[in-house]
Amino acid sequence: MPNTDILPEITSSNTMRAIVLAKANAQIRLENIELNVPECSDNELLIKVEYVGLNPLDAQYAKTGFCHWQYPHVLGLDAVGIVINAPKGIYPNIGARVMWHASMGNHGVLSEYAKVPNYAVSVVPDSIKPEHAATLPCAGMTALISLDKLQITEGDTLLIEAGAGAVGQFAIQFAKQRGADVFTTAAKCNHKLVKSLGADVVFDYKDNNLCQKIRRELGPQGFDAVLDSVGDETTVRNIELMRFCGRIACLKPLPTFEDELLFRKAPNISIVSLAGAWLANSLCAQQRMSFMSNVLLDNLSKNDLVVPKVSLIEFTAEQVSVALHKQLAGGFTGKQVVKIGNL
Numbered sequence: 001m002p003n004t005d006i007l008p009e010i011t012s013s014n015t016m017r018a019i020v021l022a023k024a025n026a027q028i029r030l031e032n033i034e035l036n037v038p039e040c041s042d043n044e045l046l047i048k049v050e051y052v053g054l055n056p057l058d059a060q061y062a063k064t065g066f067c068h069w070q071y072p073h074v075l076g077l078d079a080v081g082i083v084i085n086a087p088k089g090i091y092p093n094i095g096a097r098v099m100w101h102a103s104m105g106n107h108g109v110l111s112e113y114a115k116v117p118n119y120a121v122s123v124v125p126d127s128i129k130p131e132h133a134a135t136l137p138c139a140g141m142t143a144l145i146s147l148d149k150l151q152i153t154e155g156d157t158l159l160i161e162a163g164a165g166a167v168g169q170f171a172i173q174f175a176k177q178r179g180a181d182v183f184t185t186a187a188k189c190n191h192k193l194v195k196s197l198g199a200d201v202v203f204d205y206k207d208n209n210l211c212q213k214i215r216r217e218l219g220p221q222g223f224d225a226v227l228d229s230v231g232d233e234t235t236v237r238n239i240e241l242m243r244f245c246g247r248i249a250c251l252k253p254l255p256t257f258e259d260e261l262l263f264r265k266a267p268n269i270s271i272v273s274l275a276g277a278w279l280a281n282s283l284c285a286q287q288r289m290s291f292m293s294n295v296l297l298d299n300l301s302k303n304d305l306v307v308p309k310v311s312l313i314e315f316t317a318e319q320v321s322v323a324l325h326k327q328l329a330g331g332f333t334g335k336q337v338v339k340i341g342n343l
Helices: 056-064 137-150 166-177 188-196 210-218 233-240 259-265 275-279 283-301 317-329
Strands: 015-021 031-036 044-053 078-085 097-101 113-117 157-160 181-186 201-204 223-228 242-250 268-271 310-314 335-339
Touching: 044 097, 044 137, 056 317, 078 113, 078 137, 097 137, 097 283, 137 166, 137 223, 137 242, 137 268, 137 283, 157 166, 166 181, 166 188, 166 223, 181 188, 181 210, 188 201, 201 210, 223 233, 233 242, 233 259, 242 259, 275 283, 310 317, 317 335
Parallel strands: 157 181, 157 223, 181 201, 223 242, 242 268, 310 335
Antiparallel strands: 015 031, 044 078, 044 113, 044 335, 078 097
16 A cells, blocks of 8 residues: 655655765765755656665775765665655556665665656565565675576576675575575574575585585585675685586676686676666666566565565664674674664
8 A cells, every 4th residue: 555644744845864975985984964855857756765775885885986976975775765756647656665776876875865767666565564675675686686697497506605695695595496406605603594594505604624525515516506796716716616617696896717717617607787787777677677676575575585684774874884884894694774764
């Protein structure tokens, strides 16, 4: 049902609170400021933001900046909120709760209001808590795209790096739905978690004998596919662990490979990029993100998907900065979600 309870409050002000990055900085210093409420055109929706899911990507680029950004820049990519203004005849209607993954190249969603094309959103069912929906876009869609690029089918042996991370948790569950034999790496304290999500075999990523133990468990044939969210030397190691012409989906920039390794393994390498849908101005890819969002929401509404544990973050520059530092520190297995408004 449309949520119209908030509608009377939306026309009282032309400004909104937002959390911005004045310039990229290693300390991730953020500021609380007032901005004008976005003006929409054509098929754009004006949305009152309720929750924003934080991702390692937010933290990474808060430190380094991104070439398309203008400053001060509003951070945040994953959001859930209520449609408060929509062009006549455009779906979804005013009052609908929606979820979306914002453009990497434009202002983000850590603000009271945001605008987004109507074809880029998905309607959140009433049965799903909005803070749970906010965990889905970046991590969930990354997992789905990775498995599609890897062409995972029943019986495939799949290694998922960092299984206790948000992408890893979603990937384990969807890979098991497709019938794969799932191997994953995680800290010892998280082995029970990833096992509960369906992982068949779990390795301690800190184990000095990790490669030997994987080969002992897997046998000489090597993995059919690898989802690599770590990068650098881990990518090189994972290609060594793959079968000839195996498939690897990489979430980080590629390292330098020795020619001999590439000739010997002939890996099929895929790069996973949600940002590309917006940066390439691909309407088809943007609509596909909405389709994947619907898949995620459908699985969650049917209890076929478990979301990472949610930690609510206060909507202040100081608290968001602390949360982003935790994203980069590693070892965080839940999902940090900013509640736009008071906790």
